[in-house]
Amino acid sequence: MSVLEINQLSAFYGKARALNDISIKLDKGEIMAVIGANGAGKSTLLDSIVGLTRTTGDIRFEGQLLNECSAADIVNSGVGYATERFNLFPYMSVYDNLMVGAYTARDDVEQNLELVYDLFPRLKERETQETGTQSGGERQMVSLGRALMSSPKLLLIDEPTIGLAPKVCLDMAAALRDLNQSTSLTILITEQNVNFAMSLAQNLHVLETGMIRMSGTPEELKANPDLNKAYFGSS
Ligand SMILES: Nc1ncnc2c1ncn2[C@@H]1O[C@H](COP(=O)(O)OP(=O)(O)OP(=O)(O)O)[C@@H](O)[C@H]1O
Ligand SMILES: [Mg+2]
Incomplete structure (x- = not known):
């Protein structure tokens, strides 16, 4: 299936x-x-999946x-969504923003946090920093991390490389590949960066x-x- x-x-x-x-x-x-x-419809496609x-x-x-189904029910059923405009709470710390994602998966909090910090060690170093003061790439990591905190079976990521330097794009590709291989997570990404998309999908x-x-x-x-x-x- x-x-x-x-x-x-x-x-x-x-x-x-x-x-x-x-x-x-x-x-x-x-x-x-x-x-x-x-304007092709990439964000609309992911928005449509979560209702x-x-x-x-x-x-x-x-x-x-x-x-x-309502968007809340869809997320509860195991669809994680890292949106393009990330919608983080700028005056909250990295840790607290991650915990917002854990709302629907409270039993797995410790394990998921470890997974997120393994994938993005920088987030652990910056655990107490307000996300509003972070760089674009760091916020991208928080957004992805927050989606992972919900124990998704399907992860939707809208333009993971938007605004990232070439080296950080490579790191992001490696992190997503690791995640996919270690957890068999199913991932749907949208991208304008064709090389990045082809290296991953x-x-x-x-x-x-x-x-x-x-x-x-x-x-x-x-x-x-x-x-x-x-x-x-x-x-
Ligand atoms: N809330 C909205 N109301 C009206 N039109 C919208 C709305 N959101 C998107 N659109 C339109 O739908 C089309 C697809 O937009 P969408 O945001 O899905 O594109 P995209 O591929 O994600 O683009 P980008 O790469 O710029 O993020 C565009 O023509 C856009 O103007
Ligand atoms: Mg878009």
């Missing part, structure tokens, strides 16, 4: 259609990336239909104006002249 199965999903803001007939499937332990330019938009079509998590989809234009493994997409033209400026 797939962990996540989306069939013919469309999403709407008022009358405007931001996603058009999206179908994707993720198996347990898979890392999938959805790549696309600004934050008006949609048509089916979204199933471990076989259960999510469409009628087994399967990718290219989103353009709310529609999937191309799909495949990194090797298949690298061989596709349309993708090369759109993202690397050459054919």
Whole structure:
């Protein structure tokens, strides 16, 4: 059974259609990336999975239909979401922001905190720092860490490399790979950084104006002249 199965999903803001007939499937332990330019619909896709938009079509998590569920129920059922605009509490410490994520998984707090600090040792060093004074990359780590504190079975990450230096992108890729390998966590990321996405994901989809234009493994997409033209400026 797939962990996540989306069939013919469309999403709407008022009358405007931001996603058009999206179908994707993720198996347990898979890392999938959805790549696309600004406004392609990446955040809308992840928001839709956790019930934050008006949609048509089916979204199933471990076989259960999510469409009628509240965002709180969806997170409770095991979907962690590290959002693009991270929504951290700026006047709270790193530790307290992480604990907000632990709200739905109180039995696993110690174990999850250890996992987060292993992945991002810098967060342990900065445990008492207010997140509002942290760098963009550090906040990205807190956002991801907070999603992990909820013991997710499926982790959604919106543009994990946004604003990160190339070296920090490599660290982030290594952290996500470790996490995936050590816990078989299923991960769906969105990205504009095609190289990062290809270095991490087994399967990718290219989103353009709310529609999937191309799909495949990194090797298949690298061989596709349309993708090369759109993202690397050459054919
Ligand atoms: N709350 C909203 N109300 C109206 N339109 C919206 C809203 N949120 C997003 N949109 C529109 O939906 C489309 C998809 O936006 P979305 O934020 O999903 O794109 P994105 O791929 O995440 O872009 P970016 O890379 O800039 O984050 C855009 O045209 C955007 O203007
Ligand atoms: Mg976005």
